[in-house]
Amino acid sequence: MKKKTTIYDIAKELNITAATVSRALNDNPRISAETKKLVLEAATRLNYKQNRVAQALKSGKSKNVGVVLPYINRNFFSSVIRGIEEELNPKGYYVIISQTHEKENKEIDIVQNLLDAQVDGIIISVSRQTNSNKHFNQVLAKNVPLIFFDRKKEIPGTSSVTLDDFNGAYRATKHLLEQGCRKVAHMTIDLSLLIYQNRLGGYKKALAEYGIEFNPEYVIALQSEITAGKDAAKKLMELPEPPDAIFSATDLGALGAIQHLKEVGMNIPEDFCVVGFSNEPFTQFMELPISSVDQNPVLMGKTAAKVFLEQIDSEGVKIEKNVVLDPTLEIRTSSQKK
Amino acid sequence: MKKKTTIYDIAKELNITAATVSRALNDNPRISAETKKLVLEAATRLNYKQNRVAQALKSGKSKNVGVVLPYINRNFFSSVIRGIEEELNPKGYYVIISQTHEKENKEIDIVQNLLDAQVDGIIISVSRQTNSNKHFNQVLAKNVPLIFFDRKKEIPGTSSVTLDDFNGAYRATKHLLEQGCRKVAHMTIDLSLLIYQNRLGGYKKALAEYGIEFNPEYVIALQSEITAGKDAAKKLMELPEPPDAIFSATDLGALGAIQHLKEVGMNIPEDFCVVGFSNEPFTQFMELPISSVDQNPVLMGKTAAKVFLEQIDSEGVKIEKNVVLDPTLEIRTSSQKK
Numbered sequence: 001m002k003k004k005t006t007i008y009d010i011a012k013e014l015n016i017t018a019a020t021v022s023r024a025l026n027d028n029p030r031i032s033a034e035t036k037k038l039v040l041e042a043a044t045r046l047n048y049k050q051n052r053v054a055q056a057l058k059s060g061k062s063k064n065v066g067v068v069l070p071y072i073n074r075n076f077f078s079s080v081i082r083g084i085e086e087e088l089n090p091k092g093y094y095v096i097i098s099q100t101h102e103k104e105n106k107e108i109d110i111v112q113n114l115l116d117a118q119v120d121g122i123i124i125s126v127s128r129q130t131n132s133n134k135h136f137n138q139v140l141a142k143n144v145p146l147i148f149f150d151r152k153k154e155i156p157g158t159s160s161v162t163l164d165d166f167n168g169a170y171r172a173t174k175h176l177l178e179q180g181c182r183k184v185a186h187m188t189i190d191l192s193l194l195i196y197q198n199r200l201g202g203y204k205k206a207l208a209e210y211g212i213e214f215n216p217e218y219v220i221a222l223q224s225e226i227t228a229g230k231d232a233a234k235k236l237m238e239l240p241e242p243p244d245a246i247f248s249a250t251d252l253g254a255l256g257a258i259q260h261l262k263e264v265g266m267n268i269p270e271d272f273c274v275v276g277f278s279n280e281p282f283t284q285f286m287e288l289p290i291s292s293v294d295q296n297p298v299l300m301g302k303t304a305a306k307v308f309l310e311q312i313d314s315e316g317v318k319i320e321k322n323v324v325l326d327p328t329l330e331i332r333t334s335s336q337k338k
Numbered sequence: 339m340k341k342k343t344t345i346y347d348i349a350k351e352l353n354i355t356a357a358t359v360s361r362a363l364n365d366n367p368r369i370s371a372e373t374k375k376l377v378l379e380a381a382t383r384l385n386y387k388q389n390r391v392a393q394a395l396k397s398g399k400s401k402n403v404g405v406v407l408p409y410i411n412r413n414f415f416s417s418v419i420r421g422i423e424e425e426l427n428p429k430g431y432y433v434i435i436s437q438t439h440e441k442e443n444k445e446i447d448i449v450q451n452l453l454d455a456q457v458d459g460i461i462i463s464v465s466r467q468t469n470s471n472k473h474f475n476q477v478l479a480k481n482v483p484l485i486f487f488d489r490k491k492e493i494p495g496t497s498s499v500t501l502d503d504f505n506g507a508y509r510a511t512k513h514l515l516e517q518g519c520r521k522v523a524h525m526t527i528d529l530s531l532l533i534y535q536n537r538l539g540g541y542k543k544a545l546a547e548y549g550i551e552f553n554p555e556y557v558i559a560l561q562s563e564i565t566a567g568k569d570a571a572k573k574l575m576e577l578p579e580p581p582d583a584i585f586s587a588t589d590l591g592a593l594g595a596i597q598h599l600k601e602v603g604m605n606i607p608e609d610f611c612v613v614g615f616s617n618e619p620f621t622q623f624m625e626l627p628i629s630s631v632d633q634n635p636v637l638m639g640k641t642a643a644k645v646f647l648e649q650i651d652s653e654g655v656k657i658e659k660n661v662v663l664d665p666t667l668e669i670r671t672s673s674q675k676k
Contacts, residue, residue, distance in 0.1 A: 095436070285593060287625035288625065
């Protein structure tokens with residue numbers, strides 16, 4: 001294979017410095033129109049091809065957008081990615097995906113790697129462990145648009161697309177109360193994260209509306225896993241006054257709870273109602289379909305992508321946009337008494 | 339913020355050309371040791387930082403590995419990625435993921451984009467639609483290691499890690515025959531893909547071993563969707579001689595089939611047995627857990643990553659390695675008569 005033409009070959013051909021060639025190719029105003037013409041002619045003659053990375057290096061545009069998220073194997077996250085791709089691919093952007101596995105140090109490394117790769121923007125859902133804002137400030141310092149989705153950090157200069165978790169939880173809990181349940185427990189994940197705080201808040205608001213006193217014993221934090229849901233349900237059912245319904249902040253938690261409740265012979269929804277959160281596909285196709293709060297992930301992805309495009313199109317102007325999407329409660333057998 | 343030091347600043351400081359600075363920083367043999375020393379000293383003094391992209395441009399190493407696959411929202415694929423990450427992250431590689439949605443033109447674009455981004459290797463599962471090999475040949479022409487997993491193309495100079503689909507299908511079908519089923523149908527996806535050809539082959543081999551004639555009416559191709567599985571099961575049950583078991587090449591197909599069979603009042607596994615393929619998590623946590631062929635995806639990812647590392651470590655030597663992993667049959671209620 002013939003060796004690739006470099007700017008040094010063009011420089012040699014024209015007996016000028018490589019720096020001049022580089023400047024000419026970059027349309028630097030310090031270079032005369034005549035020289036630029038000669039350089040472009042020589043570049044064409046010698047079949048010089050500007051490498052995309054080289055172009056990215058000069059222009060700072062790679063046409064790549066980095067999407068960073070905790071896990072790709074959750075329907076919620078993969079659907080957000082679908083929304084982002086649907087919006088960005090037709091505009092010529094590539095979406096490159098990285099997962100943090102909820103680890104702060106991985107998130108920091110990934111963000112640095114994306115900056116090094118000259119991505120045009122970063123759309124991110126923050127890992128559970130992340131405390132530092134340093135890597136996000138680096139993104140801002142480089143003037144790379146930073147858009148949070150679902151899990152955000154409050155950082156001036158960044159945008160976000162989130163779900164109204166409070167309202168989703170409020171509706172789910174209210175629905176359980178409307179079914180006649182009066183002792184509604186809440187399974188949560190990590191109350192240091194805003195989304196779970198908001199889900200707890202919505203749950204409390206619904207209880208208050210029905211004049212039901214909040215019982216801290218009815219709130220259990222668990223890992224988003226089936227076994228944790230089973231264990232938590234077991235614990236709840238062993239309380240002196242066990243609950244008659246569970247609003248779980250995750251679908252896997254709800255599934256685990258249902259498995260335990262069935263094992264101990266509870267009739268769902270007659271004796272006990274369960275609602276999950278996320279509307280993962282399995283909630284529909286269980287033999288006992290599980291009610292769940294849908295987070296509109298495709299719309300969330302599309303919206304995040306649109307916010308990115310707005311920022312790219314308005315260079316020089318700082319945009320800070322915070323969009324809050326409304327969730328939908330999908331009522332299925334697990335909570336439908338009537 | 340202070341403007342970043344460039345090679346032009348160093349050149350100006352030392353009164354030499356930027357090309358000389360660049361060559362010195364790249365350890366070009368044409369530059370004297372003395373000049374190199376001066377350049378390095380000035381670079382340190384002026385706080386010059388070589389950009390990772392610039393380094394990638396020069397060295398051709400980005401420490402990024404591109405993983406390309408049809409969909410990220412299948413447990414199989416996300417588990418392969420986990421395996422790749424577990425192997426590559428500790429070695430300092432970043433894994434960037436792109437999905438093709440089974441489209442050839444998207445796959446071609448993505449591969450080109452990854453080459454432009456100077457990835458150190460590409461690990462790919464070919465999209466269903468892909469006919470062309472041109473983009474793969476481009477990867478080879480650039481001496482970038484190309485490793486196929488699960489769905490491969492037969493291209494000299496590439497490596498692959500696949501599953502013994504034939505054997506997986508053979509075991510699944512044999513298991514159904516061992517349960518006493520004699521009219522085993524097969525749901526497949528796309529017989530233009532090698533993996534589905536092999537699954538059909540394994541199915542046929544098991545039938546032949548039991549002296550059962552192959553019945554083409556018992557083979558239905560469907561999209562990997564629940565409704566398609568339901569429809570296919572309906573069609574099969576309306577045959578003059580309906581089957582008594584289904585070996586489905588996908589779990590969602592198996593799930594759809596089970597939903598239809600239940601609707602028409604069949605008892606599973608007593609009257610009818612079903613086995614799926616992929617061991618997606620939902621197969622376990624259904625009320626009627628579904629038997630399925632596990633594809634060892636984490637091991638597949640780890641193995642693909644190891645093959646990549648081998649290739650990177652043996653520059654100049656062409657490695658062509660084809661690893662075939664053995665699947666495991668997970669027997670659950672949907673096919674366990676005894």
